Amino acid sequence: MSRSFAVPLDAVDEVQVHADGVTAVKRIVADDPYLVGHYPGFPIYPGVFTVETVHQAARRAVEAGRGPGVRVELAAVRSVRFRAPLLPGDVLTAACRLREDPDGGQRVRVDADCRRHDGEVTAKVSLELLVLSQEPADA
């Protein structure tokens, strides 16, 4: 495990980049970080971790698309609606559509349809990412 920014967990197992966005897959397991406390004896993938799955997938796609020298931050969760829970054994697929804002592409809008392996919609997530130039490392 070697990360370039702080995250509550690696919220993406696989990503597939396509023309208008990215699709991420996350298999929910009981020993995912933080789940031991959410909730004891009754693990549920926290709603905010679905937001994190979408965030990590979209961030990866934007960083890959723009090349080195950019840093991507989450500027806003414009809206999120949770509709069904994700339990250990479930597989989450987040289909994320990315749209750059017309002026300069500094902001990227992400709309994600999140479904469980049985097809049930688990969440609808709409995020706004901010694309910045990379600051120099401290070291």
Added chain:
Amino acid sequence: MLEYAELTAILPHRHPILQIDRVLEVEPGRRIVAVKAVTGTEPCFAGLTDGLPASAYAFPPALIVESLGQAGAALWVLSARAGGDEPRGTLVFGAARDFRFAGAAYPGDVMRHEVVVESLKPNSAVMRGETWVGDRRIAVVGSMLAVARPESELAAGPTD
């Protein structure tokens, strides 16, 4: 003021996802002020490579949402109890709108959440809130919806 031990009697969340440390002020039915200290030993800071810029150590926004949401959940439970009641079922995050981040919290910072009630019902609560680090406002949420679900319904799957 409510300490961490008392929070475990209010929220179902436990270590390491119990994301508030102390309640400073509460007016049941109206508002709450709760704090969370961010420390480098938290699981979210594990495994970062050396030589990263300061921004890499920003406390993850998803956990800011969780922490602010828990402050709201605590307000809901305390408000219900003040009225001799209790939310029925497990509290879950239902929805949020206009959650904007305007800054970050880093290890060593203390986040202060201020949450205000918009509406309270037996099975749902709508709240808005802000998160501050000192005099910097780092996050604002226009509305958060929390709902109480029976555990049987959660285990069964669809909840809508």
